[in-house]
Amino acid sequence: MWPIAIGVMALVWIVTLTNLSSRPADTTxxxxxxLADADAHQVKDIxxxxxxxxxxxLTNGxxxxxxxxxQLAGSSLLDRLQADNVVINAKASSSSSGSQVLSWVLILAPLVLIIWLWRRLYRGATSQVQGVMGVGKSKAKVFDAEHPQTTFxxxxxxxxxxxxxxxxxDFLRQPDRYRRAGAIAPRGVLMVGPPGxxxxxxxxxxxxxxxxxxxxVAGSSFVEMFVGVGAARVRDLFAEARKRAPAIVFVDEIDALGGRRMGGGAAVSNDEREQTLNQLLSEMDGFDPAEGIVVLAAxxxxxxxxxxxxxxxxxDRQVVIPLPxxxxxxxILAVxxxxxxLAEDVDLDVVARGTPGFSGADLANLANEAAIxxxxxxxxxxxxxxxxxxxDRILLGRREGSNVLLPSEKHAVAVHEAGHALIAALSPHADPVAKVTILPAGQTLGVTEQLPLVERHLHGEDYLTETLAVxxxxxxxxxxxxxxGSTGAANDLADATELAVKMVREFGLSPILGPVGYPQGGSAFLGARGDQLSSRxxxxxxxxxxxxxxxxxxREAEQQAVGLLEAHQGKLRQLAALLVExxxxxxxxxxxxxxxxxPSEQPAGTTVAPHGPSPVRQPAAHRTHPTGAGGPTDGAQPREGHDTP
Known part of the structure; x- marks a missing residue:
């Protein structure tokens, strides 16, 4: 409305100026x-x-x-003007238009001020009453079909x-098509997957x-300080959905609302969160279930x-959204x-190969960091x-300059990374070497990156054994x-020990222990290693x-690595010198x-197996071997090597 009001004001201003310019000039x-003009019969009226x-x-318009x-405005002046054929008019004196406007402003201003104050107080009181009386209203945002934003x-x-x-x-769009086949619409679809x-x-x-x-609606929006508010909001949410049925209700982060209830005979009748969950259960499939409403949750x-x-x-359905x-x-990178x-040297397929384990949000962040x-x-x-x-910035941290290392430290890091690279290049089943650097980044002093030619879904014992050696x-x-040795290998030792524990305890690759498995606990969707076994x-x-x-x-993996490097010690020194340079x-x-x-590119589909947990903590398709930033500092004890993403 503001552009319309400004346009109207401009139009009125233009019309006023036009009228003023078209009027004859006023002469004083x-x-x-x-009197001279009146005697010359040039005055028309007064x-x-x-x-x-x-x-x-005047007679000229x-x-x-x-x-x-x-003192001269008497009968003699009037007689003289009548003799000159001048039309005479009389008008009582009046105040100017400005003074009239000021008078009206003084009269109306107190009244307008009182009305404004009254309306402001009324709105404040109304909002407070609605805040208390409407606390049970659902906070769901409604998107109608006429306003699409994102599509598949x-x-x-x-x-x-x-x-x-x-x-x-499609079921909600064409219910008759499924009803003729005797199909019933699913009540809910739960999307499960890692963050991002x-x-x-x-x-x-x-x-x-x-x-x-x-x-x-978000799952946390049902939580309030008042008792019974969560259940009331659930009822109001489904009441709104019934008015608009068929409709879809999306509950984001439903774990904030639908967490597991307490058991063991505990007194939980006054638990607010459980009352909210009970109301949700009854709304979805209770005594009076909602019809034409599908609940979508994540x-x-x-x-x-x-x-x-x-x-x-x-x-009824649980849709797993795994890592891409x-x-x-x-x-996703193309989107x-x-x-x-993008420059001509950018190959999104190569970038995608170098980002296994990345979620869609991670890939969006990668593209943004590249633009930055x-x-x-x-x-x-x-x-x-x-x-x-x-x-590298996402996986390791900000890249530092090489001047942060002493010459002796720089040579030691170069030898360390050259060892990783040579073992990986000489191992036939290991992932190919992609890059070796001794530039510090984050908490690492050097990195050896390996990128496989294909994504692995199944890992053999030979691959795992050579991975230990690398x-x-x-x-x-x-x-x-x-x-x-040095403290720079602390991170490598921890990762190698963890992989060896998995080989023995979970994968049954020990001839002494036999084909038994004791998997480590923890949720696969949290992105963490999970909690240790509480009781063995x-x-x-x-x-x-x-x-x-x-x-x-x-120990056998270390002996294998030492044997390979002793056989190629000259190449080790040359590679370390190249890294220093x-x-x-x-x-x-x-x-x-x-x-x-x-290694040449293997044909797609060489390893066919269902998705399973990776035998290593880092993504199987992208492995880094950073040199830890450990070492004595200011008389302190040697620090352990730092883990990297």
Whole structure:
């Protein structure tokens, strides 16, 4: 409305100026000149006011203004004007228009002020009453079918998940089609997956694709300080959905609402959260279940949800949104790079290969960090080096200059990383070397990166054994070239020990312990390693056997690495010298130094197996071997090597 009001004011101003410019000019005459013009019959009429002011019109059409002395404004003047055929008018004196406006302002201003204060107080009181009386109202946001924002085209990958969710949307659009086949609409669809995989984005795409109302609410919005508010808001949410049925209700982070209830006979009748959960259970599939309403929920904590919420009839479907595969990462990167200028050397397939374990949010952050790196160099075009810099920044931290290391430390880090790279290049089943650097980043002093040619879903014993040797390659290089170990291998030792424990305790790869498995606990969707076993389900003798086998595996891997490096000690020294000189070397340079052919690309589908937990903590397709930043400092004890993402 503001542009319209400004336009109207401008139009009125223009019309006023036009009228003023079209009016004849007003002439001010002295009293003597006025009498002369009257005697010459040039005055057409006159209007006399009691204060002596006189106005009128001349015979030429112009208006005039003059002042008649009060002592001379008698009958003689009137007779003279009548003799000159002047039309005489009389007008009582009145205040000016400005004074009239001021008078009205003084009269109306107190009244307007009182009305404004009254309305303000009334609105404040009304909002307070509504805040108390409307505390049980649902805080759901309603998206109607006329306002789509995101569609399935904006969600790259996850075709299976999109098909399952789109089927629910199609059921609400065409219920008769499914009713003729005897199909019943699912009551709820639960999307489960790690953080950042796009569960909420899929829900927004459903809101854009569905031709039905979409109600979105967060699970934490049902929590309030007043007793019974959560259950009231659940009732109000479903009441609003029934008015708009068929409709979709989306509850984000449902674990804040549907957590597992207490058991063991505890007195929980006054537990506010459980009352809210009970109301949700009854609304979804209780005595009076909602018809034509599908509940769509998302969580990354499915292990804490109440079993009654997960049974058929409530959440009939559980759609797992896993971390994206190589092809899906490529498609996601293409979406996030659509508005960016990429150089010719940027290959999104290579970038996708270098980012296994990245979620959709991580890939969006990667593309943004690459753009920031380009802007930092005063460029608008993003290059492949910008993506490498962004990936290192996300995985390792900010890159430091090489001047933070002493010359002796720089040589030791170069030997350490050269050992990792040589063992990886000489091991036939290990992942190929992609890059070796001794530039410090974050809490690491150097990094050896390995990128496989294909994504692995199944890991053989030979691959795991060589992976142990690669992880201990840095320590082995220190023993061969420097004659002693250092604190820089602390992180490698921890990772190698963890992998060996998994091989013995979970994968059954120990001939002494046999084919038994004691998996480590923890949720697979939290992105963490999980909690340690609270109570060991095996005897102390079994634990001793596990410790013995773990030590054997790690010791044999170290001996294997030392043997390879002693056989190629000259190449080790050359690679360390190159690292000291250039600080960063790519993978092909390592293979050229060894005189071996880099691994060729394997055909897709060489390993076919269902998705399972990776045998190592880091993503199997992208492994770094950083040199820890440990070492005595200011008389302190040697620090352990720092873990990296």
């Amino acid at each position: 005459l002295s009293y003597s000149q006025f 209007t006399l006011q009691s204060n002596g002011t006189a106005t009128g019109t 112009h208006t005039y203004t003059t002042t008649v002395p009060v 085209a904006d969600v790259a990958g996850y075709e299976g998940a999109k098909a399952e969710i789109a089927e629910v949307v 995989t796009g569960k909420t984005l899929l829900a927004r795409a459903v809101a854009g694709e569905a031709a039905v109302p979409f109600l979105s 969580t990354n904590r499915p292990d804490v949800l109440d079993p009654a919420l997960l049974r058929p009839g409530r959440f 595969t190589l092809a899906e990462r490529n498609a 996030h790079c659509k508005s960016k200028q 790196a380009a802007v930092r160099d005063s460029r608008e075009v993003i290059t492949a080096d910008d993506f490498d810099t962004a990936r 992880r201990l390659g840095g320590r082995a290089a220190e023993l061969v070239e420097l004659g002693q 389900p095996y005897a102390e003798a079994t634990q001793a056997a596990i410790d013995t086998e773990v030590a054997r595996l790690v 250039h600080e960063t070397i790519d993978g092909p340079a390592v293979y050229r130094l060894l005189g071996v052919q880099p």
